[in-house]
Amino acid sequence: MKDKKACIFYFLMTIILLDFGNQLRRISFLPYIEKINNNESVVQEIIENSEEDNMEEFMFMGLRLMEGINIEEFNRRFSRNLLNVYKEVVQNNIKKGLLVNEDGYIRLTEKGVELSNSVMSDFIILDK
Numbered sequence: 001m002k003d004k005k006a007c008i009f010y011f012l013m014t015i016i017l018l019d020f021g022n023q024l025r026r027i028s029f030l031p032y033i034e035k036i037n038n039n040e041s042v043v044q045e046i047i048e049n050s051e052e053d054n055m056e057e058f059m060f061m062g063l064r065l066m067e068g069i070n071i072e073e074f075n076r077r078f079s080r081n082l083l084n085v086y087k088e089v090v091q092n093n094i095k096k097g098l099l100v101n102e103d104g105y106i107r108l109t110e111k112g113v114e115l116s117n118s119v120m121s122d123f124i125i126l127d128k
Helices: 002-014 032-039 051-063 073-076 087-095 109-116 116-122
Strands: 015-018 023-027 099-102 104-106
Touching: 002 099, 051 073, 051 116, 087 099, 087 116, 104 109, 109 116
Parallel strands: none
Antiparallel strands: 015 023, 099 104
16 A cells, blocks of 8 residues: 555656646656755755845835835835835826825725736836
């Protein structure tokens, strides 16, 4: 019975198929598990974020919070004024009724929550 369980486990770990659009890809987790069992690193790639990447991530994470983005925290963390960096984005989304700027926080309105993906995409810095 134990061998049957091991075979099922091996089968499941080697032929997981993931659907990426019209493509199926086979992924094996066995090399990952073997590295863990051998106390080896499983890190495949380390990506260094740019300052702009970090600002975008800060904005995305903050917009997911009910209280929103703490403007002073952004200014302190990045030594830049959020309302200067994202001036047009913030103003445009406030005009559309998707964001509010209250009590030192920028947050999504109810309408903004419904359209949050669109709002968040506005905070991507294209000039990197």
